[in-house]
Amino acid sequence: MPKADPFTGQPSHLEGSRLPGEEGWSVVLDGHRQRLRALDQLGQKAAQCGIRTNPDRALVLAEADEVGLLEFAEDRWRELGQAIREFRATLPEVRLEDFGFSSEAADPFEANTTQLRRIGGGVEALAFADTQDSVYKFFHFREGGEIGATFAFARGEDEVLQATAVPGSYRRLFEKLRLTHLIGMPTEIAGLTPEGILVAKQTFGQMLPEKTDMSGLDPDRLIPIPSRFLRSDRDHPRLLFLDGDPWLVGDTHDRNVVLAEDDTWRVIDLVAAPLPPEWLGPMPLFRDWIERARLDPRAEILAAVNDDEL
Secondary structure, three states, X not given: OOEEOOOOOOEEOOEOOEOOOHHXXXXXXXXHHHHHHHHHHHHHHHHHOOOOOOOXXXXXXXXXXXXXXXXXXXXXXXXXXXXXXXXXXXXXXXXXXXXXXXXXXXXXXXXXXXXXXXXXXXXXXXXXXOOOOOEEEEEOEOOOOOEOEEEEEEEOHHHOEEEEEEEOOHHHHHHHHHHHHHHOOOEEEEEEXXXXXXXXXXXXXXXXXXXXXXXXXXXXXXXXXXXXXXXXXXOOOEEEEEOOEEEEEEOOOHHHEEEOOOOOXXXXXXXXXXXXXXXXXXXXXXXXXXXXXXHOOOOOOOOOOOHHHO
């Protein structure tokens, strides 16, 4: 049974370094899926009302009564209001004050609180641990409304796909946290503050020694991408199939991988994006390798040729 989170009072399946059981892990994963489906539905209903859905910050922060009296005017507005409420039901509202921080401070995360101590962070988020060693990550948004990080793609020289990490969207961040939970350290979303700071909760793991070799990290699931096909500005670009679609996953260096209580290496952070079909279409060798890697993670760059066909 889930316990109440000590800061938000919401049900939580994560605590300290203890890995959740199969049921808890599945419940958290299903929550990620429901949230993404609800956000997609919200985007569709907003588009029908002529509301821009990119960037998606306005959608994610929409209040339950956002469209007000318009819901009584037309069915499309009523459907939008319902979609907002259904999405917000998957994303609890929390306050920085719930965690001991001040939303009025110029830098609310400048100092530790009585219950949270800073353990890390970067350009996307700051990480704190509580007295039980549960990890809380505070993802702060940028001035333009972007949050987290994803990949942008461009055609490089010699038919090589170039992947560059860029600021992302709330949807991409939700996807990344779901992916991290799926292949790495259990991760759930604790809530969203009125300012737009997303709070994620994660199981605690021990840091690996600096400069640990990450080249052998789960090669059956995180498949190394040959440099013949792709260049990336993030460490260890890998291919991963999510819901059957090919994704680029990167930034899985030794600071983003920890040792869990069951002595397994688990990813705690990454940069990810689906490989866009419009880029793969004109790159038949890359596309062919992806399909062969789907069946055999150790597939060679070029398909084997039957000697009888030579």
